[in-house]
Amino acid sequence: xxxxxxxxxxxxxxxxxxxxxxxxxxxxxxxxxxxxxxxxxxxxxxxxxxxxxxxxxxxxxxxxxxxxxxxxxxxxxxxxxxxxxxxxxxxxxxxxxxxxxxxxxxxxxxxxxxxxxxxxxxxxxxxxxxxxxxxxxxxxxxxxxxxxxxxxxxxxxxxxxxxxxxxxxxxxxxxxxxxxxxxxxxxxxxxxxxxxxxxxxxxxxxxxxxxxxxxxxxxxxxxxxxxxxxxxxxxxxxxxxxxxxxxxxxxxxxxxxxxxxxxxxxxxxxxxxxxxxxxxxxxxxxxxxxxxxxxxxxxxxxxxxxxxxxxxxxxxxxxxxxxxxxxxxxxxxxxxxxxxxxxxxxxxxxxxxxxxxxxxxxxxxxxxxxxxxxxxxxxxxxxxxxxxxxxxxxxxxxxxxxxxxxxxxxxxxxxxxxxxxxxxxxxxxxxxxxxxxxxxxxxxxxxxxxxxxxxxxxxxxxxxxxxxxxxxxxxxxxxxxxxxxxxxxxxxxxxxx
Numbered sequence: 001x002x003x004x005x006x007x008x009x010x011x012x013x014x015x016x017x018x019x020x021x022x023x024x025x026x027x028x029x030x031x032x033x034x035x036x037x038x039x040x041x042x043x044x045x046x047x048x049x050x051x052x053x054x055x056x057x058x059x060x061x062x063x064x065x066x067x068x069x070x071x072x073x074x075x076x077x078x079x080x081x082x083x084x085x086x087x088x089x090x091x092x093x094x095x096x097x098x099x100x101x102x103x104x105x106x107x108x109x110x111x112x113x114x115x116x117x118x119x120x121x122x123x124x125x126x127x128x129x130x131x132x133x134x135x136x137x138x139x140x141x142x143x144x145x146x147x148x149x150x151x152x153x154x155x156x157x158x159x160x161x162x163x164x165x166x167x168x169x170x171x172x173x174x175x176x177x178x179x180x181x182x183x184x185x186x187x188x189x190x191x192x193x194x195x196x197x198x199x200x201x202x203x204x205x206x207x208x209x210x211x212x213x214x215x216x217x218x219x220x221x222x223x224x225x226x227x228x229x230x231x232x233x234x235x236x237x238x239x240x241x242x243x244x245x246x247x248x249x250x251x252x253x254x255x256x257x258x259x260x261x262x263x264x265x266x267x268x269x270x271x272x273x274x275x276x277x278x279x280x281x282x283x284x285x286x287x288x289x290x291x292x293x294x295x296x297x298x299x300x301x302x303x304x305x306x307x308x309x310x311x312x313x314x315x316x317x318x319x320x321x322x323x324x325x326x327x328x329x330x331x332x333x334x335x336x337x338x339x340x341x342x343x344x345x346x347x348x349x350x351x352x353x354x355x356x357x358x359x360x361x362x363x364x365x366x367x368x369x370x371x372x373x374x375x376x377x378x379x380x381x382x383x384x385x386x387x388x389x390x391x392x393x394x395x396x397x398x399x400x401x402x403x404x405x406x407x408x409x410x411x412x413x414x415x416x417x418x419x420x421x422x423x424x425x426x427x428x429x430x431x432x433x434x435x436x437x438x439x440x441x442x443x444x445x446x447x448x449x450x451x452x453x454x455x456x457x458x459x460x461x462x463x464x465x466x467x468x469x470x471x472x473x474x475x476x477x478x479x480x481x482x483x484x485x486x487x488x489x490x491x492x493x494x495x496x497x
Contacts, residue, residue: 043125052119059115063106066098070231074105077377078341078350079232082330089333108224116221120214127210134203137442143186143195145446145462153462155472157479161457161486165192168449168457171485172196175478191450198443205436212429219422229415233300236308236325236409240276243414247298250276256305256410269305271410287412301413304329306338308409309353309370312402313344321345321399326353327409336360344399348377351401370403443471445478459483 042048067087073079087104088095102109150156161168169185169192176183176196186193228245235241240252251273258269273293275283285293292301308325315321322345328338339354352373356363365371365387373385374396384396393402448460461479465471 040125040129043122044129046126049119049122049126052115052122055115056119059106059112062103066103066106068107069104070229073232074099076343078343082339082341085333086330113221113224116217120217123210123214127207131207134207137203138200141184141195141197141200141444143184143446144188144193145448147190147448149446149464150448150460150462153464155465155475156460156462157475158458158460159479159483160452161459161483162454163457163486164455165449165451165457168459168486169194172447172449172459172482175482175485191448194447194449196445196447199440200442202436202440202442205433205438205440207433208436209430209433212426212431212433215426215429216423217426219419219424219426221419222422223417223419227416227418229413229417231303231413232329233412233414234308234325234327234329234409235271235273235412236310236327236407238407239310239324241324243275243298245416247296247416248277249282249295249298251300251412251414252276253410256408258305269302269410271302271412273300273412275300297418298414298416301415302410303413304411306409306411307355308407309340309355310404310407311342311351311353311372312404313351314400314402316398321347325407325409326351327411328353328355329409329411331357336363337365343377347399349383349397349399350375350377353403355406368406372401372403374399374401441468441471443474445475 069080069083073083084095084099091098098104102111106112150158163171172194173183173185176194179198181196181198182200184195186195230245233241233243233251235251235253237253237256240250243249243251254272254274256269256271259267261267268288271287273285273287274281275293275295283293283295285291287293287300287302289302292299294300306327306329308327310325311322312320313322322342326340326342328340330339330341331337332339336357337354337360338357339352342351342353343349344351352375354365354371354373355369356365356367369387369389371385371387372394373382375382384394386392386394386401388394388401388403390403390405393400395401443463443465445461445463450458450460452458459482461475463471463475
């Protein structure tokens with residue numbers, strides 16, 4: 001009997017026998033609006049914005065202190081290793097550790113992109129949170145103030161006039177409008193109250209500047225996601241090379257010329273560059289350092305030049321696997337040799353082509369010779385090595401490597417930057433917003449005109465705005481000018497600094 005009673009009581013309390021009594025085990029329900037509000041409040045929090053700015057500054061500092069690897073270099077094992085060797089003399093044993101930490105690719109790293117998105121979100125949240133206040137201040141300003149305000153404001157002044165209140169109010173309005181100052185009258189007493197301000201839209205400059213910053217970040221993000229940048233696109237003279245990156249373009253350097261000043265420093269170097277698409281020439285131009293070729297949004301900048309070794313690689317059936325120049329664009333740590341690296345197409349092999357640096361005769365590689373070393377892509381032990389004269393060849397692991405001749409190569413910086421226009425727009429907004437904020441300050445002055453016992457008027461004016469020398473002088477000028485207009489021989493002033 002008692003067991004039945006307990007079961008009925010339990011059912012009555014819970015309503016249904018299978019539902020929790022205290023609600024702790026129930027489903028948590030969060031309204032979408034509440035969730036959005038919490039996220040919004042998090043991002044417009046000033047502390048969150050400050051932390052994001054400090055983290056961005058830290059990333060930027062790392063990116064400035066450590067050299068950044070050219071785009072795409074770290075994605076290719078051979079190019080990555082060659083680039084790391086070029087900076088190893090500076091960082092020594094720390095090179096691999098710094099590379100693992102990602103300090104050589106800060107601005108292209110996922111954490112930096114995520115940080116930029118978070119900072120942009122925080123900036124927009126802070127801007128949107130501030131816009132209603134800016135709107136109210138600009139279009140629905142607070143026009144009524146207390147009597148104590150005219151005694152405690154940063155700037156305050158007063159004078160008496162023999163003219164009636166209505167005439168004095170009309171004088172104040174006329175003076176303000178003649179100086180292109182907005183006037184709003186508050187008909188609530190006591191007395192006659194006027195609110196005046198100039199450049200009431202200037203505070204929106206902060207919002208415009210913040211939006212400009214976000215637009216700039218969006219431009220950089222657009223370029224990083226849809227654009228590309230190849231700092232080491234090399235062309236051996238006379239050998240066409242695909243540009244890649246989905247452009248469908250093939251670039252060929254028809255010729256290269258370089259000239260020097262009497263002291264040996266470079267004067268000019270020019271590449272006769274031809275672009276083709278689907279076998280048809282689409283552009284041709286002499287490319288100099290400050291005269292890039294631009295086609296279909298892709299820009300080709302002259303960057304550097306050097307010597308390449310023209311190599312031919314054939315398989316056991318005599319089919320050509322590779323026939324192009326291998327630019328000797330890297331230098332060994334001791335500076336005695338230059339070398340280039342080739343990932344052999346269709347094979348897990350790396351070909352190192354090594355020559356003596358200019359003026360070095362102690363390397364065992366005579367002028368006109370090249371040493372070739374063939375490695376497995378994932379190994380450090382060479383499968384074969386040989387020193388080849390021009391026209392010489394060596395067979396390693398089923399492939400034949402022939403050194404044909406030396407030839408000049410030109411190094412180009414190739415990039416497509418679709419975010420450039422967006423960045424320029426953001427920069428313009430940033431400059432506009434900064435100018436509005438810095439040079440067109442929003443200054444407000446409240447007036448109260450009350451009747452004196454002799455039928456004249458008492459004029460009080462004050463402003464709580466941040467004081468600066470220009471506005472303080474302008475405030476005193478307004479007070480003096482109004483006093484002179486109504487021919488008051490004496491007045492009193494209690495301007496406060």
